[in-house]
Amino acid sequence: MKYVPDATGERQFTEDLTTDRESVDGLLSELDEYAVEQALQIAEGSDDAEVTVVTVGPEDARDALRKALSMGADKAVHVEDDDLHGTDVMGTSLVLARAIEKSGFDLVVCGMASTDGGMGVLPALLAERLGVPQVTLLSEVSVEGGSVAGRRDGDAATERLEASLPAVVSVTDQSGEARYPSFKGIMAAKKKPVESLDLDDLDLEAEEVGLEGAWTVVESAEARPARSAGTVVKDEGEGGKQLAEFLAGQKFI
Structure with a gap:
């Protein structure tokens, strides 16, 4: 699960063109709440x-972990290291794979994408690094015996998929509404264990992650232009024609 800047805030980049996490509040990625559920x-x-x-995230990422724990998760693992600053999805998948291997697993459940980067490829990269099957973009998932099964809904067809455990799956926002933490759950979360790890604990070098180890970089960025005033069309008999001309001029029709 990922700690992300609040999408309702004014998100921006820092001088080194990485995400500015100081100027906006952070939270548990909404799409990852479905995975927790x-x-x-x-x-x-x-x-x-x-x-x-x-x-994997800064100190404040513990807030996101606490929310997942208050929803009902049993324990948490937080990977935090200053050298992780600027890590892209390739580096993140490496760090997560090491942390998951260290903890041990039968099934890894991911969200379909993060609400900041929005790449949607981490579950596949994670499965490759762990050397296990992947079953992604599921709107329904279940585990029985030694297998995980699910339904993937596409534009033209619905697929039924199955893989042997251990495996990695990702679920969509159609998989079921995430539960709201109860007061009892919030109080219980304060006593649940949160393990802290850094790069040394995962046998990783700083050069493998961060900006130096990133496979992708942001080369330039500029602020989105302010929204201009809209065009008002008064219908005095020619409204339909004016609307059609406007749509044609914008190449909408």
Whole structure:
């Protein structure tokens, strides 16, 4: 799960063209809440399942972990290191893979994409690094025996998919509404364990992550132009014609 800048805030870049996380509040990525929900539902159907939430991020990312714990997760792992600044999705997948291997796993449940970067490729990269099957973009997921199964809804067809465990899956925002943390859950989350890891704990070098190890970089950025005043069309008999001309001029028709 990922700690992201609030999409309702005024998001911007820093001088080195990385995401400015200081000028806007952060929170648990909404799309990852669906993943937490599905993991909890799977665990509720098992006698001995345990849900561990994992994130890579700054100190404030613990707020996102606490929300997942208050929803019902059992424990959390927080990877924090100053050398992670500027890490892209390739580096993030490497760090997450090491942290997940260290913790041990049967099933990794991811959101379909982050609400800041929006790349949507991390689950596939993670599965490749872990050497396990991937079943992505599921709107329905279940675990039975040694397999995970789910439904993927496309524009023209619906697919039923299945993979043997261990595996990585990602779920969409159609998989089921995430539960709201109860007061009891919020209080219980304060006592749940949060393990802190850094690059040394994961046997990683600074050169493998951060801006230096990034495969992708932002070369330039500029502020979005202010929204201009709209065009008002008064219908005095020619409104339909004027609207058609406007749409044609914008190449909408």
